[in-house]
Amino acid sequence: MAADNLPSEFDVIILGTGLTESVIAAACSRVGQRVLHLDRRSYYAGNWASFTFNSLLLWIEEYKAQQETPSTNSVQECSDQIENGEEVVFLSSVDSSISNLEVFSYVSEESADDEQPMAPVMYSLLTAVEEINGCNTEAQHMDFNACTEGDIDPQNLQGKEQTSQSHEPCQLKENQKDQQPITSPEKVEVKKKITYSTLLKEGRRFNIDLVSKLLYSRGLLVDLLIKSNVSRYTEFKNVGCILTCHNGKVEQVPCSRADVFGSKQLTVVEKRMLMKFLTFCLEFEQHQEELQDCTEMSFLEFLKCKKLTENLQYFILHSIAMVSQDAPVNNGLKATQHFLRCLGRYGNTPFLFPLYGVGEIPQCFCRMCAVFGGIYCLRHSVQCLVVDKETGKCKAVIDSHGQRLGCNYFVVEDSYIRDDQRIQRTYKQISRAVVITDRSISHSESDQQISLVTVPPLEPSSPAIRMVELSSSSMTCMPGTYLVHLTCLSSGSAHEDLAPVVSRLFHVPSICTEESVQGSEENEKPVILWVMYFNMRDTSGLDSSSYNLPSNVHVCSGPDDSLDSDFSINLAESVFHQLVPDEEFCPPAPNPEDIIYDCDQGEGANFENDSHKEGVVIEGEDVPQENKQQTSSSETTASIGQEMNKYDTQSPSQVNNP
Amino acid sequence: MEDYDYLFKIVLIGNAGVGKTCLVRRFTQGLFPPGQGATIGVDFMIKTVEIKGVKVKLQIWDTAGQERFRSITQSYYRSANALILTYDITCEDSFRCLPEWLREIEQYANNQVVTILVGNKIDLAEKREVHRQRAEEFAEAHSMLYLETSAKESDNVEKLFLDLACVLIREAKQNTLDNNESAPMPGEGKNINYLSCCNIN
Numbered sequence: 001m002a003a004d005n006l007p008s009e010f011d012v013i014i015l016g017t018g019l020t021e022s023v024i025a026a027a028c029s030r031v032g033q034r035v036l037h038l039d040r041r042s043y044y045a046g047n048w049a050s051f052t053f054n055s056l057l058l059w060i061e062e063y064k065a066q067q068e069t070p071s072t073n074s075v076q077e078c079s080d081q082i083e084n085g086e087e088v089v090f091l092s093s094v095d096s097s098i099s100n101l102e103v104f105s106y107v108s109e110e111s112a113d114d115e116q117p118m119a120p121v122m123y124s125l126l127t128a129v130e131e132i133n134g135c136n137t138e139a140q141h142m143d144f145n146a147c148t149e150g151d152i153d154p155q156n157l158q159g160k161e162q163t164s165q166s167h168e169p170c171q172l173k174e175n176q177k178d179q180q181p182i183t184s185p186e187k188v189e190v191k192k193k194i195t196y197s198t199l200l201k202e203g204r205r206f207n208i209d210l211v212s213k214l215l216y217s218r219g220l221l222v223d224l225l226i227k228s229n230v231s232r233y234t235e236f237k238n239v240g241c242i243l244t245c246h247n248g249k250v251e252q253v254p255c256s257r258a259d260v261f262g263s264k265q266l267t268v269v270e271k272r273m274l275m276k277f278l279t280f281c282l283e284f285e286q287h288q289e290e291l292q293d294c295t296e297m298s299f300l301e302f303l304k305c306k307k308l309t310e311n312l313q314y315f316i317l318h319s320i321a322m323v324s325q326d327a328p329v330n331n332g333l334k335a336t337q338h339f340l341r342c343l344g345r346y347g348n349t350p351f352l353f354p355l356y357g358v359g360e361i362p363q364c365f366c367r368m369c370a371v372f373g374g375i376y377c378l379r380h381s382v383q384c385l386v387v388d389k390e391t392g393k394c395k396a397v398i399d400s401h402g403q404r405l406g407c408n409y410f411v412v413e414d415s416y417i418r419d420d421q422r423i424q425r426t427y428k429q430i431s432r433a434v435v436i437t438d439r440s441i442s443h444s445e446s447d448q449q450i451s452l453v454t455v456p457p458l459e460p461s462s463p464a465i466r467m468v469e470l471s472s473s474s475m476t477c478m479p480g481t482y483l484v485h486l487t488c489l490s491s492g493s494a495h496e497d498l499a500p501v502v503s504r505l506f507h508v509p510s511i512c513t514e515e516s517v518q519g520s521e522e523n524e525k526p527v528i529l530w531v532m533y534f535n536m537r538d539t540s541g542l543d544s545s546s547y548n549l550p551s552n553v554h555v556c557s558g559p560d561d562s563l564d565s566d567f568s569i570n571l572a573e574s575v576f577h578q579l580v581p582d583e584e585f586c587p588p589a590p591n592p593e594d595i596i597y598d599c600d601q602g603e604g605a606n607f608e609n610d611s612h613k614e615g616v617v618i619e620g621e622d623v624p625q626e627n628k629q630q631t632s633s634s635e636t637t638a639s640i641g642q643e644m645n646k647y648d649t650q651s652p653s654q655v656n657n658p
Numbered sequence: 659m660e661d662y663d664y665l666f667k668i669v670l671i672g673n674a675g676v677g678k679t680c681l682v683r684r685f686t687q688g689l690f691p692p693g694q695g696a697t698i699g700v701d702f703m704i705k706t707v708e709i710k711g712v713k714v715k716l717q718i719w720d721t722a723g724q725e726r727f728r729s730i731t732q733s734y735y736r737s738a739n740a741l742i743l744t745y746d747i748t749c750e751d752s753f754r755c756l757p758e759w760l761r762e763i764e765q766y767a768n769n770q771v772v773t774i775l776v777g778n779k780i781d782l783a784e785k786r787e788v789h790r791q792r793a794e795e796f797a798e799a800h801s802m803l804y805l806e807t808s809a810k811e812s813d814n815v816e817k818l819f820l821d822l823a824c825v826l827i828r829e830a831k832q833n834t835l836d837n838n839e840s841a842p843m844p845g846e847g848k849n850i851n852y853l854s855c856c857n858i859n
Contacts, residue, residue, distance in 0.1 A: 044729075044731055044732070052765065204764075204765055232701070233733055234733060234736075235736075235737065355736075356732075356733070356736060359732075360732075360733045360736075363731035363732060363733040364731075364733055366724075366731055367722060367724075367731050367733065367734065370722035370723055370724050371698075371699060371700070371701050371722045372698060372699055373698050373723075375723065375726070375727075376723070376724045376726075376727060376729040377727040377729055378727070378728070378729040379728075380727065589699065589701065590699060592700060592701050592702050592703065592704060592717075593704055
């Protein structure tokens with residue numbers, strides 16, 4: 001994997017591989033711009049990344065090292081690269097966008113730290129990671145596939161037995177070896193006991209997202225993925241159900257028509273009422289007369305005014321519109337409408353989740369950029385910008401290897417910006433918790449779903465919390481575990497904001513001994529195996545006036561706190577139009593299946609010319625790309641129509657209550 | 659509608675300059691050298707082959723240059739049925755990097771992936787730096803198939819892809835026989851274009 005030198009001139013240099021930067025990279029490269037895309041990290045996607053369990057531990061380790069020895073921005077000497085009439089603007093070499101990171105492990109393994117399974121445990125655990133990594137040869141022979149979802153299947157159980165035994169050579173401490181034989185017989189009857197070393201062993205089966213997002217099936221991201229053909233790089237799964245924490249219980253939210261009528265929580269009157277209201281929301285713009293007196297109201301007041309029962313107000317406000325109590329009526333209606341329009345495009349809920357985690361999506365755009373000639377370097381940063389004093393524009397950057405790279409535009413993620421270049425230094429924070437549990441929070445028959453759980457504020461002053469529970473079928477956690485992401489806008493530290501909800505919804509083992517975990521098997525609540533809390537900076541409120549930087553430098557915010565990624569896509573599109581005003585944003589890439597190669601003649605030159613600008617199929621006798629696109633979008637419209645009809649034409653009374 | 663019995667995704671990896679693109683182009687188009695820049699905008703190449711009456715569509719993915727600075731996206735490895743790990747027999751360095759590539763495979767590729775090690779450029783035999791036996795031993799130690807090719811002379815290029823197709827067909831048949839529901843691996847989810855709208859209840 002030899003590295004060679006970079007070219008010295010680019011149209012656009014992009015630093016940071018988060019979603020916004022990656023979309024900009026793909027869009028620029030797609031229309032023929034020479035793009036260099038860098039990231040100082042060794043992985044893609046920045047704060048959008050997904051980690052295996054083991055690499056997450058390394059990420060945590062890195063964070064801790066940074067906390068203990070806060071490295072200052074060293075002022076490098078770049079003067080030999082600078083000419084007359086130029087000045088330098090330094091970038092930050094430290095990423096401070098993550099804070100308040102705390103980790104608690106509740107799986108048995110570390111006898112020494114039993115009583116206080118607190119963050120310090122991490123140190124010894126991390127040593128364990130390294131040592132186990134050292135045993136890779138043994139690990140390789142493990143058949144991960146022997147472990148699967150179905151716990152009942154005796155064959156699978158056998159597979160699990162083998163798996164857990166095969167890691168014995170890698171175990172480190174005496175007492176662990178002792179535990180092994182004790183637990184083995186129980187495994188046949190009880191669920192497989194998950195220990196810390198199981199998590200490490202199966203670590204690669206986890207893809208733990210730093211940011212928890214879902215895709216609205218008619219949201220900007222889905223539209224962009226389809227339009228640009230970037231969708232070919234990844235696969236999705238439907239979110240199976242929407243739950244909410246209501247009266248201390250986890251209940252399913254009736255959202256689709258089928259749900260509404262199948263619901264056991266709602267009375268017949270409520271069902272009609274809800275259907276009528278949802279149908280109204282779908283085309284609320286056409287019912288201005290009904291809204292005339294309500295424009296000043298909050299959405300909640302409007303729901304009350306519509307005489308919806310408290311149950312229904314609750315579902316609509318918190319789980320369908322997902323807006324705060326004081327949100328204006330128009331916002332609530334729009335959010336409800338968006339939700340309803342997305343319903344049924346791909347499944348029973350409005351949402352999709354990318355297999356292997358959210359971190360896949362930025363990488364897909366990076367792939368598209370590379371396919372169109374963009375150059376990629378991870379572990380490679382920019383020390384400083386070279387600014388022309390006369391024009392005030394950034395004309396080059398000096399990379400972390402000291403090479404000067406010319407560019408017309410520089411796009412950079414916010415976390416690379418130094419505080420002294422910020423005019424506005426206050427921003428929001430996102431509170432996050434990542435929980436690995438042993439079973440699903442939902443009591444439905446299918447335990448391999450992805451669920452969205454809305455948790456309204458516990459007290460009026462506390463934030464509404466959004467929770468996404470992923471099963472192993474999403475390829476983000478090992479079979480037998482669930483990965484739960486909690487997100488809210490911070491009012492305090494992540495632990496302060498989220499721990500009360502975590503302890504309410506999950507069983508937090510008090511001492512991490514085997515007995516406590518086994519004993520809780522009867523407990524209805526999922527048991528926490530491992531949990532991590534952290535805060536992430538949310539700079540989505542900032543714009544170009546918040547930074548003191550040259551006009552051809554564009555700063556991209558990291559992830560925002562919302563459930564969708566619309567903010568990032570909008571930002572990417574707007575930056576793109578500032579860079580290349582006359583070009584289309586992410587036109588469809590030619591479909592390789594439509595490229596007909598004639599084996600007798602080189603088509604290279606021909607292809608190159610066409611592909612850059614037009615996005616039309618080359619030498620294609622097949623349907624030209626653009627037509628194809630239209631075909632598919634008209635199909636889409638058809639299905640919107642169908643879905644709307646479902647609300648319009650069938651009156652509630654026609655449907656039987658099962 | 660589609661005219662094939664099997665569709666397999668084959669992914670090429672290996673150091674820059676070992677001839678990955680040349681192998682693909684030689685196989686899919688019979689071209690050598692492929693000409694620089696011609697791969698711009700081409701995501702993957704398709705070739706349908708027929709093996710004992712079975713039509714197999716091979717979707718062959720190239721690295722898009724991301725290997726140059728060791729920056730291949732993880733998503734590149736997802737859902738590949740086979741990996742062609744390529745090195746240059748005239749370049750010791752490209753062989754020494756193989757363990758690094760194997761680590762990536764282990765991290766990101768699915769467990770059932772078929773891996774074949776390919777020593778390319780055997781037309782430059784006089785410049786050979788990596789002995790065949792050494793490579794064979796390495797391949798065996800890591801349960802990979804092994805083959806030496808020349809994209810330039812078209813030696814073993816057809817064989818490489820056809821052998822791979824045979825192995826993949828065999829595995830696919832095996833999987834159907836076992837009716838292995840315990841292996842939901844790639845394709846568990848769906849491509850966004852194919853997620854149907856009909857599962858609305």
